[in-house]
Amino acid sequence: MSIPAEPVAIPAQVSALARGAALTPVWRNGIGGLTFRTDDGRFIKWGPLDPEANMHDEAERMRWARRWITVPEVLEQGQDAEHEWLVTIALDARSAVDPRWAEDPGTAVRAVGEALRAMHDTLPVADCPWEWSVPTRIAIAERRGIEIPDAFRDAPEIDRLVVAHGDACMPNTLLAADGRWTAHVDLAALGTADRWADIAVASMSTEWNCGLGWEDALIEAYGVEPDRERLAYYRDLWNAT
Template identity: 70%
Template structure:
Protein backbone atom coordinates (compact mmCIF):
# COMPACT_ATOMS: atom_id res chain seq x y z
CA UNK A 1 0.00 0.00 0.00
CA UNK A 2 1.37 3.41 -0.89
CA UNK A 3 0.67 6.96 -1.98
CA UNK A 4 0.40 6.95 -5.79
CA UNK A 5 3.22 8.69 -7.65
CA UNK A 6 2.95 10.22 -11.10
CA UNK A 7 -0.13 10.23 -13.31
CA UNK A 8 -2.89 7.91 -12.16
CA UNK A 9 -5.58 6.95 -14.71
CA UNK A 10 -9.00 7.72 -13.26
CA UNK A 11 -11.56 4.93 -13.77
CA UNK A 12 -14.81 5.92 -15.48
CA UNK A 13 -16.83 4.90 -12.44
CA UNK A 14 -14.78 7.23 -10.22
CA UNK A 15 -15.31 10.11 -12.65
CA UNK A 16 -19.05 9.50 -12.51
CA UNK A 17 -19.06 9.37 -8.71
CA UNK A 18 -17.04 12.60 -8.54
CA UNK A 19 -19.87 14.48 -10.30
CA UNK A 20 -17.50 17.06 -11.73
CA UNK A 21 -15.38 17.55 -8.61
CA UNK A 22 -11.61 17.62 -9.02
CA UNK A 23 -9.91 14.36 -7.99
CA UNK A 24 -6.57 13.81 -6.28
CA UNK A 25 -5.25 10.24 -5.90
CA UNK A 26 -4.23 9.63 -2.28
CA UNK A 27 -3.79 5.87 -1.85
CA UNK A 28 -3.20 2.66 -3.80
CA UNK A 29 -3.54 -0.77 -2.21
CA UNK A 30 -1.88 -4.04 -3.03
CA UNK A 31 -4.68 -5.38 -5.26
CA UNK A 32 -5.00 -2.35 -7.52
CA UNK A 33 -7.60 -0.43 -5.55
CA UNK A 34 -7.42 3.36 -5.59
CA UNK A 35 -8.65 6.07 -3.26
CA UNK A 36 -9.24 9.63 -4.46
CA UNK A 37 -9.98 12.81 -2.54
CA UNK A 38 -12.42 15.24 -4.14
CA UNK A 39 -12.23 19.00 -3.80
CA UNK A 40 -15.71 19.08 -2.27
CA UNK A 41 -15.01 17.08 0.88
CA UNK A 42 -15.40 13.43 -0.14
CA UNK A 43 -13.28 10.32 -0.62
CA UNK A 44 -13.95 7.83 -3.42
CA UNK A 45 -12.61 4.29 -3.07
CA UNK A 46 -12.64 1.99 -6.11
CA UNK A 47 -11.11 -1.42 -6.70
CA UNK A 48 -11.54 -5.02 -7.80
CA UNK A 49 -13.92 -7.23 -5.88
CA UNK A 50 -11.95 -9.30 -3.40
CA UNK A 51 -12.71 -12.23 -1.12
CA UNK A 52 -10.71 -10.95 1.86
CA UNK A 53 -12.99 -8.00 2.53
CA UNK A 54 -15.53 -5.94 0.63
CA UNK A 55 -16.56 -2.31 0.52
CA UNK A 56 -20.13 -3.38 1.23
CA UNK A 57 -18.82 -4.99 4.42
CA UNK A 58 -16.88 -1.84 5.21
CA UNK A 59 -19.95 0.36 4.79
CA UNK A 60 -22.00 -1.91 7.06
CA UNK A 61 -19.30 -1.99 9.73
CA UNK A 62 -18.80 1.76 9.70
CA UNK A 63 -22.51 2.28 10.18
CA UNK A 64 -22.47 -0.05 13.19
CA UNK A 65 -19.29 1.36 14.75
CA UNK A 66 -20.38 4.98 14.35
CA UNK A 67 -22.54 4.63 17.45
CA UNK A 68 -19.40 4.52 19.60
CA UNK A 69 -16.41 5.88 17.62
CA UNK A 70 -15.69 8.42 14.90
CA UNK A 71 -15.60 6.84 11.43
CA UNK A 72 -16.33 8.20 7.94
CA UNK A 73 -19.98 8.73 7.01
CA UNK A 74 -21.00 6.59 4.03
CA UNK A 75 -22.49 8.56 1.12
CA UNK A 76 -22.67 5.84 -1.54
CA UNK A 77 -21.64 2.23 -2.07
CA UNK A 78 -22.03 -0.12 -4.99
CA UNK A 79 -20.51 -2.78 -7.18
CA UNK A 80 -20.64 -4.34 -10.61
CA UNK A 81 -19.44 -7.70 -11.89
CA UNK A 82 -15.73 -6.95 -11.39
CA UNK A 83 -15.33 -3.86 -9.22
CA UNK A 84 -16.77 -2.09 -6.18
CA UNK A 85 -16.77 1.45 -4.86
CA UNK A 86 -17.40 3.45 -1.72
CA UNK A 87 -17.91 7.18 -1.25
CA UNK A 88 -17.51 8.72 2.20
CA UNK A 89 -17.52 12.20 3.68
CA UNK A 90 -14.08 13.50 4.54
CA UNK A 91 -13.18 13.77 8.21
CA UNK A 92 -10.94 16.39 9.80
CA UNK A 93 -7.38 15.36 10.54
CA UNK A 94 -4.58 13.70 8.63
CA UNK A 95 -3.48 10.10 8.28
CA UNK A 96 -0.72 9.06 10.66
CA UNK A 97 1.49 8.61 7.58
CA UNK A 98 0.93 12.12 6.24
CA UNK A 99 4.36 13.71 5.62
CA UNK A 100 3.71 15.99 8.60
CA UNK A 101 3.57 12.95 10.89
CA UNK A 102 6.26 10.94 9.13
CA UNK A 103 8.56 13.77 10.23
CA UNK A 104 7.28 13.39 13.84
CA UNK A 105 7.19 9.63 14.33
CA UNK A 106 7.21 9.49 18.13
CA UNK A 107 4.13 11.69 18.37
CA UNK A 108 2.34 9.73 15.63
CA UNK A 109 3.18 6.30 17.04
CA UNK A 110 1.98 7.23 20.52
CA UNK A 111 -1.23 8.63 19.06
CA UNK A 112 -1.93 5.48 17.07
CA UNK A 113 -1.32 3.27 20.10
CA UNK A 114 -3.61 5.25 22.38
CA UNK A 115 -6.27 5.54 19.66
CA UNK A 116 -6.25 1.78 19.15
CA UNK A 117 -6.77 1.27 22.88
CA UNK A 118 -9.65 3.76 22.78
CA UNK A 119 -11.27 1.83 19.93
CA UNK A 120 -10.96 -1.45 21.81
CA UNK A 121 -12.40 0.10 24.96
CA UNK A 122 -15.30 1.80 23.16
CA UNK A 123 -16.73 -0.93 20.91
CA UNK A 124 -18.82 -3.59 22.69
CA UNK A 125 -17.81 -7.13 21.63
CA UNK A 126 -21.04 -8.62 23.00
CA UNK A 127 -22.99 -6.52 20.48
CA UNK A 128 -20.72 -7.01 17.47
CA UNK A 129 -22.23 -9.24 14.77
CA UNK A 130 -18.91 -10.06 13.07
CA UNK A 131 -15.91 -12.15 14.02
CA UNK A 132 -12.28 -11.68 13.10
CA UNK A 133 -10.91 -14.47 15.24
CA UNK A 134 -8.43 -17.11 14.15
CA UNK A 135 -11.08 -19.60 12.97
CA UNK A 136 -12.76 -17.04 10.74
CA UNK A 137 -9.46 -15.81 9.32
CA UNK A 138 -8.23 -19.32 8.56
CA UNK A 139 -11.52 -20.11 6.81
CA UNK A 140 -11.26 -16.94 4.75
CA UNK A 141 -7.67 -17.76 3.81
CA UNK A 142 -8.68 -21.26 2.73
CA UNK A 143 -11.46 -19.84 0.56
CA UNK A 144 -8.87 -17.65 -1.16
CA UNK A 145 -6.55 -20.61 -1.72
CA UNK A 146 -3.92 -19.76 0.91
CA UNK A 147 -2.03 -22.66 2.48
CA UNK A 148 -1.60 -21.54 6.09
CA UNK A 149 1.16 -23.32 8.04
CA UNK A 150 -0.21 -25.95 10.41
CA UNK A 151 1.39 -24.33 13.46
CA UNK A 152 -0.88 -21.30 13.00
CA UNK A 153 -3.94 -23.50 13.54
CA UNK A 154 -3.04 -23.64 17.25
CA UNK A 155 -3.34 -20.02 18.49
CA UNK A 156 -2.49 -18.70 21.95
CA UNK A 157 -5.37 -18.37 24.39
CA UNK A 158 -7.35 -15.13 24.16
CA UNK A 159 -6.00 -12.41 26.43
CA UNK A 160 -8.91 -10.00 26.01
CA UNK A 161 -11.73 -10.30 23.50
CA UNK A 162 -12.45 -6.93 21.85
CA UNK A 163 -13.87 -5.60 18.63
CA UNK A 164 -10.72 -5.39 16.52
CA UNK A 165 -10.15 -2.89 13.73
CA UNK A 166 -9.02 -5.71 11.44
CA UNK A 167 -6.44 -3.61 9.59
CA UNK A 168 -4.84 -1.55 12.34
CA UNK A 169 -1.82 -0.51 10.27
CA UNK A 170 -0.82 3.04 11.17
CA UNK A 171 -2.16 4.74 8.00
CA UNK A 172 -5.70 3.91 9.13
CA UNK A 173 -5.69 6.26 12.12
CA UNK A 174 -6.40 9.97 11.61
CA UNK A 175 -4.69 12.52 13.86
CA UNK A 176 -5.62 16.10 14.62
CA UNK A 177 -3.08 18.93 14.51
CA UNK A 178 -2.10 18.37 18.15
CA UNK A 179 -1.15 14.74 17.48
CA UNK A 180 -4.24 13.12 18.98
CA UNK A 181 -5.94 10.17 17.33
CA UNK A 182 -9.44 11.23 16.37
CA UNK A 183 -10.86 8.69 13.89
CA UNK A 184 -10.36 5.32 12.19
CA UNK A 185 -10.76 4.34 8.54
CA UNK A 186 -10.67 1.12 6.45
CA UNK A 187 -12.87 -1.00 8.70
CA UNK A 188 -13.85 -3.73 6.22
CA UNK A 189 -12.53 -6.53 8.46
CA UNK A 190 -13.79 -5.18 11.80
CA UNK A 191 -14.84 -7.96 14.13
CA UNK A 192 -14.31 -9.64 17.48
CA UNK A 193 -10.89 -11.14 18.23
CA UNK A 194 -8.10 -11.08 20.77
CA UNK A 195 -6.79 -7.53 21.11
CA UNK A 196 -3.28 -8.77 20.26
CA UNK A 197 -4.42 -9.44 16.69
CA UNK A 198 -4.64 -5.66 16.24
CA UNK A 199 -1.74 -4.71 18.50
CA UNK A 200 0.61 -7.05 16.64
CA UNK A 201 -0.18 -5.57 13.24
CA UNK A 202 -0.27 -1.94 14.39
CA UNK A 203 3.11 -2.19 16.08
CA UNK A 204 4.64 -4.16 13.18
CA UNK A 205 3.47 -1.53 10.71
CA UNK A 206 5.44 1.21 12.46
CA UNK A 207 8.61 -0.16 10.88
CA UNK A 208 7.07 -0.09 7.40
CA UNK A 209 6.10 3.54 7.79
CA UNK A 210 8.56 5.17 10.21
CA UNK A 211 11.54 2.81 10.31
CA UNK A 212 12.82 0.54 13.08
CA UNK A 213 12.60 1.24 16.79
CA UNK A 214 8.96 2.22 17.34
CA UNK A 215 7.13 -1.10 17.83
CA UNK A 216 7.33 -1.17 21.61
CA UNK A 217 6.55 2.55 21.82
CA UNK A 218 3.16 1.90 20.23
CA UNK A 219 2.51 -0.96 22.66
CA UNK A 220 3.50 1.26 25.58
CA UNK A 221 1.09 3.95 24.37
CA UNK A 222 -1.63 1.31 24.11
CA UNK A 223 -1.04 0.60 27.79
CA UNK A 224 0.25 -2.97 28.05
CA UNK A 225 3.55 -4.79 28.30
CA UNK A 226 4.68 -6.54 25.10
CA UNK A 227 3.46 -10.13 24.92
CA UNK A 228 6.10 -11.62 22.65
CA UNK A 229 4.30 -14.92 22.10
CA UNK A 230 1.06 -13.32 20.97
CA UNK A 231 2.89 -10.66 18.95
CA UNK A 232 4.82 -13.32 17.04
CA UNK A 233 1.76 -15.47 16.44
CA UNK A 234 -0.51 -12.73 15.16
CA UNK A 235 2.19 -11.23 12.97
CA UNK A 236 2.81 -14.61 11.38
CA UNK A 237 -0.95 -15.08 10.93
CA UNK A 238 -1.18 -11.65 9.24
CA UNK A 239 1.63 -12.55 6.84
CA UNK A 240 0.12 -15.96 6.09
CA UNK A 241 -3.42 -14.82 5.41
Protein backbone atom coordinates in the same frame (compact mmCIF):
# COMPACT_ATOMS: atom_id res chain seq x y z
CA MET B 1 0.58 0.60 -0.38
CA SER B 2 1.55 4.23 -0.79
CA ILE B 3 0.60 7.76 -1.75
CA PRO B 4 0.76 7.88 -5.59
CA ALA B 5 3.86 9.69 -6.81
CA GLU B 6 3.04 9.46 -10.53
CA PRO B 7 -0.04 10.65 -12.43
CA VAL B 8 -3.03 8.37 -11.90
CA ALA B 9 -5.59 7.45 -14.55
CA ILE B 10 -9.04 8.17 -13.13
CA PRO B 11 -11.44 5.23 -13.55
CA ALA B 12 -14.71 6.04 -15.31
CA GLN B 13 -16.76 5.04 -12.26
CA VAL B 14 -14.76 7.41 -10.06
CA SER B 15 -15.35 10.25 -12.52
CA ALA B 16 -19.08 9.53 -12.42
CA LEU B 17 -19.13 9.47 -8.63
CA ALA B 18 -17.22 12.76 -8.49
CA ARG B 19 -20.11 14.53 -10.28
CA GLY B 20 -17.84 17.27 -11.56
CA ALA B 21 -15.75 17.71 -8.42
CA ALA B 22 -11.97 17.88 -8.81
CA LEU B 23 -10.14 14.71 -7.80
CA THR B 24 -6.81 14.26 -6.03
CA PRO B 25 -5.38 10.72 -5.70
CA VAL B 26 -4.30 10.11 -2.10
CA TRP B 27 -3.67 6.36 -1.80
CA ARG B 28 -2.95 3.23 -3.86
CA ASN B 29 -3.25 -0.16 -2.15
CA GLY B 30 -1.50 -3.44 -2.84
CA ILE B 31 -4.18 -4.84 -5.18
CA GLY B 32 -4.52 -1.78 -7.40
CA GLY B 33 -7.28 -0.02 -5.52
CA LEU B 34 -7.27 3.78 -5.45
CA THR B 35 -8.60 6.43 -3.09
CA PHE B 36 -9.33 9.98 -4.24
CA ARG B 37 -10.24 13.12 -2.35
CA THR B 38 -12.73 15.47 -3.96
CA ASP B 39 -12.68 19.23 -3.60
CA ASP B 40 -16.22 19.15 -2.18
CA GLY B 41 -15.36 17.19 0.96
CA ARG B 42 -15.61 13.53 0.03
CA PHE B 43 -13.37 10.48 -0.38
CA ILE B 44 -13.98 8.00 -3.19
CA LYS B 45 -12.47 4.56 -2.72
CA TRP B 46 -12.41 2.28 -5.79
CA GLY B 47 -10.80 -1.08 -6.53
CA PRO B 48 -11.09 -4.69 -7.71
CA LEU B 49 -14.05 -6.56 -6.29
CA ASP B 50 -12.97 -8.60 -3.27
CA PRO B 51 -15.46 -11.32 -2.26
CA GLU B 52 -13.95 -11.75 1.21
CA ALA B 53 -13.18 -8.25 2.53
CA ASN B 54 -15.31 -6.09 0.29
CA MET B 55 -16.54 -2.52 0.50
CA HIS B 56 -20.12 -3.64 1.15
CA ASP B 57 -18.85 -5.27 4.35
CA GLU B 58 -16.78 -2.20 5.10
CA ALA B 59 -19.74 0.14 4.73
CA GLU B 60 -21.85 -2.07 6.98
CA ARG B 61 -19.17 -2.14 9.67
CA MET B 62 -18.57 1.61 9.45
CA ARG B 63 -22.26 2.34 9.96
CA TRP B 64 -22.28 0.03 12.99
CA ALA B 65 -19.07 1.40 14.52
CA ARG B 66 -20.18 5.05 14.12
CA ARG B 67 -22.65 4.47 16.93
CA TRP B 68 -19.71 4.53 19.37
CA ILE B 69 -16.53 5.82 17.71
CA THR B 70 -15.55 8.32 15.02
CA VAL B 71 -15.34 6.86 11.52
CA PRO B 72 -16.24 8.57 8.23
CA GLU B 73 -19.91 8.72 7.33
CA VAL B 74 -20.84 6.48 4.39
CA LEU B 75 -22.59 8.30 1.54
CA GLU B 76 -22.64 5.66 -1.21
CA GLN B 77 -21.48 2.12 -1.81
CA GLY B 78 -21.76 -0.07 -4.89
CA GLN B 79 -20.16 -2.63 -7.13
CA ASP B 80 -20.34 -4.14 -10.61
CA ALA B 81 -19.00 -7.42 -11.97
CA GLU B 82 -15.35 -6.42 -11.54
CA HIS B 83 -15.02 -3.38 -9.27
CA GLU B 84 -16.44 -1.87 -6.11
CA TRP B 85 -16.54 1.62 -4.63
CA LEU B 86 -17.24 3.48 -1.43
CA VAL B 87 -17.91 7.19 -0.96
CA THR B 88 -17.53 8.81 2.45
CA ILE B 89 -17.49 12.27 3.95
CA ALA B 90 -13.95 13.60 4.43
CA LEU B 91 -12.92 14.31 7.99
CA ASP B 92 -10.64 17.18 8.98
CA ALA B 93 -7.72 14.85 9.65
CA ARG B 94 -4.80 13.11 7.96
CA SER B 95 -3.50 9.56 7.97
CA ALA B 96 -0.78 8.76 10.50
CA VAL B 97 1.56 8.13 7.54
CA ASP B 98 0.85 11.45 5.86
CA PRO B 99 4.06 13.36 4.95
CA ARG B 100 3.08 15.79 7.71
CA TRP B 101 4.24 13.19 10.26
CA ALA B 102 7.38 11.94 8.47
CA GLU B 103 9.56 14.20 10.65
CA ASP B 104 7.60 13.44 13.82
CA PRO B 105 7.06 9.66 13.88
CA GLY B 106 6.89 9.62 17.67
CA THR B 107 3.68 11.63 17.65
CA ALA B 108 2.13 9.42 14.98
CA VAL B 109 3.12 6.16 16.66
CA ARG B 110 1.79 7.31 20.03
CA ALA B 111 -1.50 8.43 18.48
CA VAL B 112 -2.02 5.09 16.72
CA GLY B 113 -1.41 3.15 19.93
CA GLU B 114 -3.79 5.36 21.89
CA ALA B 115 -6.42 5.20 19.16
CA LEU B 116 -6.32 1.42 19.05
CA ARG B 117 -6.74 1.19 22.83
CA ALA B 118 -9.69 3.59 22.69
CA MET B 119 -11.34 1.48 20.00
CA HIS B 120 -10.86 -1.70 22.00
CA ASP B 121 -12.19 -0.07 25.17
CA THR B 122 -15.24 1.44 23.48
CA LEU B 123 -16.75 -0.92 20.90
CA PRO B 124 -19.10 -3.42 22.60
CA VAL B 125 -18.12 -7.05 22.09
CA ALA B 126 -21.59 -8.32 22.97
CA ASP B 127 -23.22 -6.22 20.24
CA CYS B 128 -20.71 -7.03 17.47
CA PRO B 129 -22.15 -9.35 14.80
CA TRP B 130 -18.79 -10.21 13.19
CA GLU B 131 -15.70 -12.23 14.09
CA TRP B 132 -12.04 -11.81 13.24
CA SER B 133 -11.08 -14.88 15.22
CA VAL B 134 -8.25 -17.21 14.29
CA PRO B 135 -10.61 -19.90 12.88
CA THR B 136 -12.43 -17.26 10.81
CA ARG B 137 -9.19 -15.88 9.39
CA ILE B 138 -7.88 -19.35 8.56
CA ALA B 139 -11.14 -20.25 6.83
CA ILE B 140 -11.02 -17.08 4.72
CA ALA B 141 -7.40 -17.77 3.76
CA GLU B 142 -8.24 -21.33 2.75
CA ARG B 143 -11.12 -20.14 0.58
CA ARG B 144 -8.56 -17.98 -1.19
CA GLY B 145 -6.47 -21.08 -1.85
CA ILE B 146 -3.81 -20.29 0.78
CA GLU B 147 -2.39 -23.34 2.55
CA ILE B 148 -2.17 -22.67 6.28
CA PRO B 149 0.27 -24.75 8.35
CA ASP B 150 -1.33 -26.74 11.17
CA ALA B 151 0.78 -24.86 13.73
CA PHE B 152 -1.43 -21.78 13.28
CA ARG B 153 -4.49 -23.68 14.49
CA ASP B 154 -2.98 -23.83 17.99
CA ALA B 155 -3.49 -20.17 18.87
CA PRO B 156 -2.48 -18.63 22.21
CA GLU B 157 -5.23 -18.39 24.79
CA ILE B 158 -7.22 -15.20 24.37
CA ASP B 159 -5.90 -12.45 26.63
CA ARG B 160 -8.77 -10.02 26.16
CA LEU B 161 -11.61 -10.33 23.65
CA VAL B 162 -12.32 -7.00 21.91
CA VAL B 163 -13.89 -5.69 18.74
CA ALA B 164 -10.74 -5.63 16.65
CA HIS B 165 -10.04 -3.27 13.77
CA GLY B 166 -8.86 -6.10 11.54
CA ASP B 167 -6.32 -3.96 9.67
CA ALA B 168 -4.77 -1.81 12.37
CA CYS B 169 -1.77 -0.71 10.28
CA MET B 170 -0.68 2.89 10.83
CA PRO B 171 -2.30 4.36 7.68
CA ASN B 172 -5.73 3.48 9.04
CA THR B 173 -5.66 5.91 11.96
CA LEU B 174 -6.40 9.58 11.26
CA LEU B 175 -4.72 12.39 13.20
CA ALA B 176 -5.78 15.99 13.77
CA ALA B 177 -3.39 18.87 13.12
CA ASP B 178 -2.24 18.82 16.74
CA GLY B 179 -1.19 15.15 16.51
CA ARG B 180 -4.06 13.65 18.44
CA TRP B 181 -5.93 10.73 16.92
CA THR B 182 -9.42 11.47 15.66
CA ALA B 183 -10.82 8.53 13.68
CA HIS B 184 -10.38 5.05 12.23
CA VAL B 185 -10.74 3.97 8.59
CA ASP B 186 -10.64 0.74 6.51
CA LEU B 187 -12.86 -1.40 8.72
CA ALA B 188 -13.75 -4.17 6.24
CA ALA B 189 -12.41 -6.90 8.56
CA LEU B 190 -13.70 -5.48 11.87
CA GLY B 191 -14.81 -8.20 14.27
CA THR B 192 -14.24 -9.81 17.63
CA ALA B 193 -10.75 -11.15 18.34
CA ASP B 194 -7.99 -11.16 20.92
CA ARG B 195 -6.65 -7.63 21.26
CA TRP B 196 -3.15 -8.89 20.42
CA ALA B 197 -4.28 -9.65 16.87
CA ASP B 198 -4.53 -5.88 16.36
CA ILE B 199 -1.62 -4.86 18.58
CA ALA B 200 0.73 -7.20 16.72
CA VAL B 201 -0.12 -5.76 13.32
CA ALA B 202 -0.21 -2.12 14.43
CA SER B 203 3.19 -2.35 16.10
CA MET B 204 4.67 -4.31 13.19
CA SER B 205 3.50 -1.63 10.76
CA THR B 206 5.64 0.99 12.51
CA GLU B 207 8.70 -0.57 10.86
CA TRP B 208 7.13 -0.27 7.40
CA ASN B 209 6.13 3.34 7.93
CA CYS B 210 8.61 4.80 10.43
CA GLY B 211 11.64 2.53 10.37
CA LEU B 212 13.18 0.39 13.08
CA GLY B 213 12.74 0.96 16.79
CA TRP B 214 9.11 2.08 17.14
CA GLU B 215 7.25 -1.19 17.80
CA ASP B 216 7.42 -1.11 21.59
CA ALA B 217 6.63 2.62 21.64
CA LEU B 218 3.26 1.88 20.06
CA ILE B 219 2.60 -0.92 22.54
CA GLU B 220 3.53 1.39 25.41
CA ALA B 221 1.10 4.01 24.09
CA TYR B 222 -1.58 1.31 23.95
CA GLY B 223 -0.93 0.73 27.64
CA VAL B 224 0.37 -2.83 28.03
CA GLU B 225 3.67 -4.65 28.34
CA PRO B 226 4.79 -6.46 25.16
CA ASP B 227 3.65 -10.08 25.05
CA ARG B 228 6.32 -11.57 22.82
CA GLU B 229 4.57 -14.91 22.32
CA ARG B 230 1.29 -13.39 21.18
CA LEU B 231 3.07 -10.75 19.10
CA ALA B 232 5.05 -13.40 17.25
CA TYR B 233 2.02 -15.62 16.66
CA TYR B 234 -0.28 -12.91 15.33
CA ARG B 235 2.42 -11.34 13.16
CA ASP B 236 3.15 -14.74 11.62
CA LEU B 237 -0.57 -15.34 11.10
CA TRP B 238 -0.92 -11.95 9.39
CA ASN B 239 1.94 -12.72 7.04
CA ALA B 240 0.60 -16.21 6.32
CA THR B 241 -2.93 -15.12 5.48
